[in-house]
Amino acid sequence: MTELQHASTDCTQTRSRLLEAARVVFSQHGFQRATVREICALADANVAAVNYHFGSKEELFSQALNFNRLKALQAASIDPDINPEARLRLFVRDFMLILLDEQHASSQCRMMARELADPTPVLDKIVHEAIAPLHAFVGRLLGQIVIAPIEEATLKRYVYSLFGQCLFYRNSHPVLQRLNPDLSYDIAQIEAIAQHISDFTLAALNAKIPD
Amino acid sequence: MTELQHASTDCTQTRSRLLEAARVVFSQHGFQRATVREICALADANVAAVNYHFGSKEELFSQALNFNRLKALQAASIDPDINPEARLRLFVRDFMLILLDEQHASSQCRMMARELADPTPVLDKIVHEAIAPLHAFVGRLLGQIVIAPIEEATLKRYVYSLFGQCLFYRNSHPVLQRLNPDLSYDIAQIEAIAQHISDFTLAALNAKIPD
Amino acid sequence: MTELQHASTDCTQTRSRLLEAARVVFSQHGFQRATVREICALADANVAAVNYHFGSKEELFSQALNFNRLKALQAASIDPDINPEARLRLFVRDFMLILLDEQHASSQCRMMARELADPTPVLDKIVHEAIAPLHAFVGRLLGQIVIAPIEEATLKRYVYSLFGQCLFYRNSHPVLQRLNPDLSYDIAQIEAIAQHISDFTLAALNAKIPD
Amino acid sequence: MTELQHASTDCTQTRSRLLEAARVVFSQHGFQRATVREICALADANVAAVNYHFGSKEELFSQALNFNRLKALQAASIDPDINPEARLRLFVRDFMLILLDEQHASSQCRMMARELADPTPVLDKIVHEAIAPLHAFVGRLLGQIVIAPIEEATLKRYVYSLFGQCLFYRNSHPVLQRLNPDLSYDIAQIEAIAQHISDFTLAALNAKIPD
DNA sequence: CATGAATGAGCCTTCATTCAT
């Protein structure tokens, strides 16, 4: 519960603590189930603090979302000196690290993943600011790998196949935990998963070329 | 437990109507957002009916789940006269129809999909009765396609890659709707999606063989 | 506080008790200051009872208004066998009894008086259903007294002068109480006030005739 | 108590701006509905300013009341060279201008009018400092018009009849607005109203003499 | 067997006030 309390950020500021606590609680319970009371308790703040600083639970949710890491992700995989396949492997690895690494501040991404299953008005913002650019970026990347000209619709399905594989590990995490009770993601395992997804995807893409 | 006791009785029975209404409402709003009042209103029953017949909202949810269609799915794809690849294509097609076809009574499966993102104690039942067998089934099927002996862990990842691709279209439906505002699934489109997933997966599996 | 509890109405019904309590509390504190909690406490009901029975505080307020007495008032003063001046005296007397008699169920009228100073959306209903007809009625009555033809606007001002005098005793009651600390309205006093208002008004109206 | 201490200082002083803003907001919304936040926002001051300068919302309200205009009113109508009836007409005219003229700084009086319907402890001050003297003044004035000796109680009722007519236009303003949607008070209309009230009252008073 | 009525815990939010600087 107090995992992020007094963490690296400037915790003397109630506002920052609220944002941090919100990410934890929202990513655990989703927007609906999360209560401002729990967030405030975790942030060691008064119940009224959320409304004072953000005006509403929804605005807090919206501001707790932080797409910086996702944007940095794209920047890192954009180096033109690396060939497209290697860039894809880099991207998938970083993406999975963000999605699965419980230790780091990836709760924003988990919040997003939750949001997908239980949309609130904030989803529009998420899609517009984070997901659409990400899909566009991955679309360009895959387009460079599949040299043969392909239809836009087909390219989209490749993108979906890639994201589907990646997101599965997050979205179906509760299921996987029950199927494999001793499941836990350390960095080595995350990298192995990322490598599998990259292998699988590249194999499918390359196999398509002769067609 | 008693879910099939009344299966044969007239659907005018309150109990049956509640189950049917529950499937509709739960699959629309998820467990949390769905309200007992809405279910009862749709079933034309009293607010107290849910607790009277099922004891709790959660138990209603649990009993509203119905895995028959998923079980039938496996049965259909098990014909030994068909080669494994064709069986996989059949399975994916039927699975996607269940997941995406809004016209038919596949709301149970949509309920399950929602549940994954918002686990309740009922998830244990779902995993045990429906998902675990399904994963095992698909695991055996993929194992027949990848002739070369592979590790159990690797096979699992193949299964995850397949389900990840399939579930993406349901889990990320709100996102896809926003990315493609005129999105809608008719049977032709569902079959095209299924074919893509099958192609993609088989290409990846076959490419692996030389390794 | 419990002045009306278990009064004459069917108090076994929570709904009725809520309406009764609402009239008491609303007329004491006005719409804003009145709290559903206090109303429910007075009605010996649960806090949720208001929302269960009426949906909202405002709808409770709206339904607590009851114009029957005002309507009866007009009916009583409409007897054609009595001359207009006597009918006016009757009307003023009955009106003042409703306005000032604390013993009887005139809290609706006090509620209305409060509403005037602190309008809520419900005021539209009050004006339309109760006040407009009342003004029209009194307008006709005064029109019969002032035989000479007068303009519509002038007639309205007569109506306002009459109602102004009557309502003063209710609206300015807190002031009058402080000016005359031992103020209290028994029936004799109310009748004396009514007689003064009638005298004053009729004198003014009659004095006008020669003009 | 200290209300005039800063009277001479520049109105840019926070304190003065708060008083001015308070008059505007209180007269618009009444004591209850007015919020400290709105007053501070209008005065371009901090939320804490009210409590800092005045200790409480109620004390701000109390100090925002300013009876100078009412006192000036009496002074103006006290000229012994004018006959009592004319003085009454002057008084009523000026009083109605204060009550109804939205353009001028008569918000204090509107504040008082609101207060009557929603008493706070401040009402004691209002009654003692403003209303009681006003009633006394009008009582003397009417006493001079009704030459015949009358009882104190009767004189009081005349005063009430006069004030009732005047205040009606303010207290029932929300109602009148709804009855006459295109209602608005310009100076000509206010003077017409004042004339009607004076005519009506004087007619009644004079008619009484023969009694 | 079923229900209309009622409940109580909990939700988000508002607001006058206080605190630390």
Added chain:
DNA sequence: CATGAATGAAGGCTCATTCAT
């Protein structure tokens, strides 16, 4: 002298559940 930040009490309302019939 003044303020931005924070507080706690209270508000209306929702909802799954229970009760009495």
